[in-house]
Amino acid sequence: MTTxxxxxxxxxxxxxxxxxxxxxxxxNQWWKWEQEGHTNGKSGLACDWWGGRWREDxxxxxxxxxxxxxLSVEWSRIQPAxxxxxxxxxxxxxxxxxxxxxxxxxxxxxxxxxxxxxxVSENSxxxxxxxxxxxxxxxxxxxxxxxxxxxxWCTINEPNVYALSGYANGAFPPGVNEIKRxxxxxxxxxxxxxxxxxxxxxxxxxxxxxYALHYRPMVAKRNWNPLDRLMRSVRxxxxxxxxxxxxxxxxxxxxxxxxxxxxxxxxQDYLGINYYSQDTIxxxxxxxxxxxxxxxxxxDADFSENNFIANIPEGFFDTLKWAVRTYPNLPILVTExxxxxxxDHLRPRFMAEHIHQMWRGxxxxxxxxxxxxxxxxDNFEWERGWTQRFGxxxxxxxxxxxxxxxxxxxxxxxxxxxxxxxxxxxxxCPEVFEKLFPS
Ligand code: BGC
Numbered sequence: 001m002t003t004x005x006x007x008x009x010x011x012x013x014x015x016x017x018x019x020x021x022x023x024x025x026x027x028n029q030w031w032k033w034e035q036e037g038h039t040n041g042k043s044g045l046a047c048d049w050w051g052g053r054w055r056e057d058x059x060x061x062x063x064x065x066x067x068x069x070x071l072s073v074e075w076s077r078i079q080p081a082x083x084x085x086x087x088x089x090x091x092x093x094x095x096x097x098x099x100x101x102x103x104x105x106x107x108x109x110x111x112x113x114x115x116x117x118x119x120v121s122e123n124s125x126x127x128x129x130x131x132x133x134x135x136x137x138x139x140x141x142x143x144x145x146x147x148x149x150x151x152x153w154c155t156i157n158e159p160n161v162y163a164l165s166g167y168a169n170g171a172f173p174p175g176v177n178e179i180k181r182x183x184x185x186x187x188x189x190x191x192x193x194x195x196x197x198x199x200x201x202x203x204x205x206x207x208x209x210x211y212a213l214h215y216r217p218m219v220a221k222r223n224w225n226p227l228d229r230l231m232r233s234v235r236x237x238x239x240x241x242x243x244x245x246x247x248x249x250x251x252x253x254x255x256x257x258x259x260x261x262x263x264x265x266x267x268q269d270y271l272g273i274n275y276y277s278q279d280t281i282x283x284x285x286x287x288x289x290x291x292x293x294x295x296x297x298x299x300d301a302d303f304s305e306n307n308f309i310a311n312i313p314e315g316f317f318d319t320l321k322w323a324v325r326t327y328p329n330l331p332i333l334v335t336e337x338x339x340x341x342x343x344d345h346l347r348p349r350f351m352a353e354h355i356h357q358m359w360r361g362x363x364x365x366x367x368x369x370x371x372x373x374x375x376x377x378d379n380f381e382w383e384r385g386w387t388q389r390f391g392x393x394x395x396x397x398x399x400x401x402x403x404x405x406x407x408x409x410x411x412x413x414x415x416x417x418x419x420x421x422x423x424x425x426x427x428x429c430p431e432v433f434e435k436l437f438p439s
Contacts, residue, residue: 002437004359005419011106011370012415013068014061014392015336017113017157018077019043020379022050027076029121030114030382033173041385047377048400054096056402057377060393062103064408065415069100070335070372072110072157073146076117079138090145097149107150108335108372110212111139111196113157114172114382121173126163126185126192135192140199147204154272154335155196158214159189159243169290171383177289179256183242187259190246197267212272212335215240215322217315218279221296227283231293235281238291244326255291270369271323274336275354278315304340306388311339311346313353320361320368331369334358338374340381340388344405349429351407355420356436373411377402 019025023045034042047053061069077089100107112135116125120134143153156162165172167182176182193211200207218236220228238255246252250265277297284294297303301310316337323332337354341347351373362368378391386397392408395401410428414420422437 001422003417003419003421004356005417006359006362008418009369010418011068011333011372012411012418013066013070013105013108013370013372014376015070015372015374016049016376016379017072017110018074019046019113019115020375020381021047021054021071021377022074023048024050025074025076025115027080027118028074028115029118029125029173032118032121033175038173038175039383039385040387041380043380044397045400046380046397047395049096050092053400055099057393058096058099058103058105060402060404060408061376062105064392064412066411067104067415068106068108068370068372069376070108070110070154071096072113072154073142074115075112075120075138076115078142079117081117082119082134085141090142093142093146094149097146101149106152108152108154108333109146109150110154110157111142112155114162125174126188127181129188129191131188132191132195136195136199139196140203143200143203143207147207151204151207153200153207153209155193155200155209155211156189157212157335158274159186159193159211160239161214162186163189163242164239165383179238179289179291183252183254183256183259186242186254187246187252187261190243190252190261190264193243194261194264194267208269208331210268210270210272210333211243212274213240213243214274214276215319216277216279217318217322218281218295221280221282225283228281231283231291232281234291235279235293235295248326268327268330270331270333271327272333272335273319273323274374275316275319275334276337276339277309278312278318302346304346305342306340306384308384308388309339311350311353313350313357316354317357317360320358320366324361324364324366329367331367333369334371336372336374338390340390342378342389342394344407347405347407348410349432351410351414352420352425352429352436353432355414359420 163182163186220232250262252259279295297310378389378395381388394403
């Protein structure tokens, strides 16, 4: 019997995003995309946080022993038109953040999580540099209004996923398939991130500012095959390295050309990492739009319900190792990690195995400071709509009723203990007990 403990003060929380939980976010590009029929269901009322149900969900988080929460603010609510600020919306966010503090949860606020106002997306969005001062203005206004309650900021969530899904594979709005435009978008996101980084520090010198990187470790399908290995490295650099290279060197690197953004160098106080799974890459001559690469999972993987995620906890360890080698001494926050699983068959072992790998990292003295599970309650999963359920709590969208899944109890036990014990593994995921706690 033993416990894998974490350092004192470790942040344990869940992560959410405005459009996925608030409901009725009618003034952004995703709402429009949904009405046009591109998604598997519509966000609708979502988890009704804008209607006030954040209160009961924050209670659930607090009762579950969490001491932090990552949420995002909705730009289209705060600045519904270029020349209009909605002070009531800002006040509502202030009330929400106060609600977190009152419950003992440290707030982390993301300023852009995939959505922007229609007046932005209908005016070239992130495709031109004109977005940089617009984003900076929004950030200044918002940070100034919320600074009393928050000093941990995430400028942009997963710029790589936003750019590649919107402009390379077309699953996100505006549904474009042109890698060069994706790179342009990501470059403008990096410029905007750098401007936001400086603006936030000007307003709040003690702020800690970063962004959340979706990192995918990758392996070549047939390691003996030079084409698979080559494609692995093309895809790896295209997906993973644009922002990190920009922040390390001031040059955003991509397989279709580099972009010099010197002002981005050094603009992070921590590295935010979102880890879900690891990809297996092979050469595919029929996929020119994906630069002749194919991405999959091993056939015998431990798959999630819709085969969207393969449970590969070792990839999480490799991700953290990459982070610490790339930015020695920079604090690391796991800003997302979780799995779609409506029946909660996989989630308990997924959670325990990933937290175990993170604990291994902590034991190498890697500066991992917190973990935000995705997510607290089932919420609107973008183009996949309601077909994927990531919540510790299940949501019935009709009645808004929440039902606790067993992994909510496992996570609560971990948060309360500040560690993962052998008893917890025995109780919630006996199938991996021997793997985690070899006798
Ligand atoms: C995004 C979340 C999303 C999650 C699960 C991440 O890429 O940041 O918004 O819900 O993945 O699909």
